[in-house]
């Protein structure tokens with residue numbers, strides 16, 4: 001294993017365990033992946049996050065074939081493979097069942113652009129229809145919902161976030177949960193958010209790109 005790959009594996013595990021500690025991947029849900037020399041590395045199926053070691057990560061080619069013999073990949077590997085196949089800007093993907101975002105996703109609600117931090121997601125966060133976990137249908141649904149965005153709410157399921165690095169995908173996933181909490185707070189107070197217009201959103205996306213917060 002190269003130094004580069006060893007550090008990628010370590011980072012996938014660190015982010016998975018941080019998501020777990022923050023309660024964003026309850027009951028072994030969710031998964032984390034990043035591009036690798038042969039395709040992508042992804043967290044395995046059925047192993048508690050706290051017990052993960054670098055050797056537990058599965059490596060798949062983007063067509064879904066195992067790149068190396070080894071652990072069983074997360075049941076959501078199809079969703080990751082489908083995204084990597086069409087999104088050259090995705091170097092890493094974080095999938096969570098983070099509670100506030102999943103609450104919105106279970107009501108079929110996306111997140112409107114009421115706060116400028118939504119620029120991390122590339123604009124408003126859509127909510128897709130429902131598709132069964134682990135299916136090609138869910139993979140296609142996720143890809144469509146992500147068009148022009150770095151995050152999407154998967155209907156009645158959870159969140160997908162992507163980024164130009166593992167840390168960026170992690171940051172997008174955390175921000176989606178944060179925005180979902182703010183949106184839920186407004187809804188439960190009976191308040192309607194005041195939305196940013198497209199021009200302002202484009203301006204903030206440009207500013208984030210200048211700061212290097214986003215790789216375009």
Ligand SMILES: [Zn+2]
Pocket residue numbers: 029030076095096097133157158
């Ligand atoms: Zn899931």
